[in-house]
Amino acid sequence: AHDITQGYQEENIDRICEGQYDDKPILVARGAIPKKGADGRYEYFFDADSGKGPKIREDGSVDYQYVNWGTVVNEGDVLAVYHDAEEGEDGFSVNGAVLKGKKGIEQGLLKGSGFVLSEDKHTYTAAISGMVSLKGGILQVIKHLDVSEVSLVTGNVDFDGTVHVKGDVENGALIKATEDIIIDGNVGGAEIISTGGRVILNKGMNAGRRGKVSAKGGVVSK
Numbered sequence: 001a002h003d004i005t006q007g008y009q010e011e012n013i014d015r016i017c018e019g020q021y022d023d024k025p026i027l028v029a030r031g032a033i034p035k036k037g038a039d040g041r042y043e044y045f046f047d048a049d050s051g052k053g054p055k056i057r058e059d060g061s062v063d064y065q066y067v068n069w070g071t072v073v074n075e076g077d078v079l080a081v082y083h084d085a086e087e088g089e090d091g092f093s094v095n096g097a098v099l100k101g102k103k104g105i106e107q108g109l110l111k112g113s114g115f116v117l118s119e120d121k122h123t124y125t126a127a128i129s130g131m132v133s134l135k136g137g138i139l140q141v142i143k144h145l146d147v148s149e150v151s152l153v154t155g156n157v158d159f160d161g162t163v164h165v166k167g168d169v170e171n172g173a174l175i176k177a178t179e180d181i182i183i184d185g186n187v188g189g190a191e192i193i194s195t196g197g198r199v200i201l202n203k204g205m206n207a208g209r210r211g212k213v214s215a216k217g218g219v220v221s222k
Contacts, residue, residue, distance in 0.1 A: 004029045005096040034091035034101035042107065043081045046071040048134045071133075072144055073126045079115055079139065080124040082107070110134075114141030131162050142179050149185065150175055162197065171210065180217070187211065 007029040015021055016028070073079065088101025109117070114132075115124045124139060126132065131144040143161025149168050150157055156174040157163055163177040168185035175181055175190065180197035189210025192199050198217040205211055205221060213219055 003095045005094070006092060007031050007094045029094040031093045031099070032091040034099040035089040036102045037086035037088040037104035039104040040085040040106040041083050042110070043083060044134070045078050045080065046073060046132050071131065072129075072146075073132045073141060074129045075126055077126045078123060079126055079132060079141070080110065082122045084122075108137075110137060110139040112139035115139060131164075145177075150190070171207075181215070 009027050009030060012026050013028055016026060085104030085106045087103050090101045091099035093099060109121060110124060114126065114128055114130060116127045117124055126141050128141055128143065130141045132139070132141045134140075143159070145157070145159045145161060145163045147154070147157065147163065147165050149170070150165055150173045151168075151170040152172050156176075158174075158176045160178050162179040163175055163181045165175070165181075165183045165185065169175065169183055169187045169190045169192070171188040171190065173188075173190040174193075175183075176193045176195070178196045179194065180200060181192055181194045182200045182202070183192070184202045186203050187201055187205040187207065189207040191211070192213045192215075194215040194217065196216050199213050199215040199219045201213075201219070201221040203222060205213065
């Protein structure tokens with residue numbers, strides 16, 4: 001008992017001194033367990049779950065009502081900030097030994113393209129305007145073009161990046177892009193080509209035998 005230097009349980013010791021005890025053991029000193037610090041974490045300033053396609057229901061079917069294909073950002077927007085891991089909280093033994101608390105685990109740098117990393121390697125800022133996505137620790141901002149519709153009147157689209165058509169794509173139109181092509185409206189007998197991404201047809205396609213769709217990343221159609 002003479003080795004105990006801290007962690008005294010004063011109330012229990014007073015009970016012993018006053019004779020208020022029985023044959024059961026009484027705790028007279030307690031150490032403190034060391035605590036691990038919080039792990040490093042990223043704070044994102046966009047919907048980090050966007051760009052992952054439609055929601056999958058519990059029965060395995062696809063719910064197209066809640067689709068978020070991506071978040072559009074502007075050049076200079078802050079995308080993410082890294083918060084360092086925190087130091088742990090030390091504990092102690094009743095004989096005075098310090099029990100070191102472990103520091104939290106740091107995360108590695110985000111990989112990807114389309115952003116600028118600050119000198120302190122904590123802040124990620126968009127280098128271009130476009131669509132941002134986060135998949136498997138890969139942060140990307142890719143060029144993004146929004147158009148209301150595509151027809152013979154508006155002219156064809158040939159774009160280095162992602163194309164998002166908010167309206168319809170009419171017969172005879174051509175859309176070609178190096179990344180995703182997302183079409184919210186109806187698609188007629190048009191030619192839709194994505195050389196490096198997906199083609200996403202939110203209302204399907206009614207083209208008869210006139211239309212053509214090809215995509216390196218696959219075709220998603222309601």
